Amino acid sequence: MTDQSVPSTADLSAVPPGPAAARSGADGRRVAVSLTFDFDAESAWLGSFKTDTPSALSRGAYGANEGVGRILTLLEKYQLPATFFIPGDTADRHPQETKAIAAAGHEIGHHGYLHEPPPGLTESQEREMIERGIDALERQVGQRPRGYRSPAWELSHNTYPLLAEYGIEYDASQLGADRPYWVHDKGVRTGIVEVPGAWELCDSSLFMFAFSPHYLAGMSSPHKVQEMWCGDFDGMYAENSDACFVLTMHPQIIGRHYRMQMLERVIRHISRFEGVWFAQMGEIADDFRARQAAGPAS
Template identity: 40%
Template sequence: MQPTVCLTFDFDAISVWLGTLGLATPTYVSRGEFAANVATPRILDLLEREGVTSTWYIPGLDVDTYPDVCKRIRDAGHEIGHHGYAHEGPTSLDETAERRVLERGLDALDRVLGVRPAGYRSPAFDLSANSTRLLAEYGFRYDSSMMARDFEMYRCRTGDVITTDGITFGPELDLVEVPVSWTLDDFPFLEFALMPPMVMPASTDVEGLTRRWLSDLDFMAEEVPHGVFTHTFHPQSIGRGSRIKVLERMIHRAKEHGARFSTVTDAVDAWQSRPAGSA
């Protein structure tokens, strides 16, 4: 069975620093500029050379700020998904505010790119109690923010009641979950951020990180061949200097396994069309 690999990129140029971390100094803004003006073109060139199609989750603020590079992503045939407006985490929003963010992101993607996204990825991989219900209401086909499985899709639920007195799971929605993992995300391992009194240290063992990622890919190809390997990259992290070679190595290893590179929506289509009772 041919394994499926979905390379995904969270294009959090300036919005991740501003919206999630509250950092708007010139230095942090410049890191967003690097993501948009240097790293993303570098990554797109690599994907074109390798013949790889991918999925990009783009906050509306970054679409509005960097329309030309976002249009290049679209025109190269890559999928574009929703990623908030200013990288706002839904868990800090009430339902009205969460709706507003969804709508602002949808407006930016439509107004600038003419795109109505099928998929959503939450900033910082977290959802509110309202998120999955709202995503289904707004017509999204899938979410890619949760972690109940590693390489296999499943249906999202709504209405879970989670307390120390007991847990009740709510009903499933017609919304597919494409699971992610912090261990397959480059940002926490590769980005340094100084946010007194907190420091986000970057790992210096990039080679060790690469070996772990390759081992995860090997495991899926060998043990879960019907699964989908979803890796999360950020242009400012993976597109800097020699780190672009890490992405290249991941692509080459996937090709050695005979993997099919897919957008997330195409992988969801394949999962939904599988014969009843199949894995």
């Protein structure tokens, strides 16, 4: 990414910060909350970590064998929508779990084919990755993805033109604000909406442990993570800035029992607040487009 690809303050001014941007419409919505899950399974280890050892792949399989079911049960308990970003390899390797996610009514987004970070790909390789990912999701669940989250939140200089070419409507790979904004590529506004995330709101940066191929400390206390996540939500809510609070989680990580218990506590905390809108990522992008088309309130 170049500096020109990162939105400037002016680029974000379409939805100004502070009370002036508060959702005061009849819907009463104040903060959008999106629970998102990157169902990487084995693909993260194969594509990003470049390892195929049985022990590493078994960690990915845990997400399919245990994590997905626990997540779907929790979402059903609270009748919450979610977005799952699924690599094509995961959809092909775990079709039953992928179909169960779709059958439960959750949105499915593009997440590469083998969790390949785009900066390491040529333009033709990245094009093939996007095509294979779309094909796998269409074959397994009959859905063409509207949204894209780049593996490891890494983008190349070719990513956005390719996403536009393949009809992707929103991206979830940037970290530039607490609310949606238009993606700018090489200084030019695109038609792609960014629904941003944050490493501080991602389970992998807080919980993931590994000796190899790269050392990851992980193993944070769930109480520490709960404090961080609830604190960030509280701040967004108090600021009243049309925020979108996006949690990024992985079935193989968040799917452990004690972490699922923590996630439930976070959900219950957020649910206490008035004006909270639990939404899929595509819904947040659609809402942003509609508000941009309507223009500022008179």
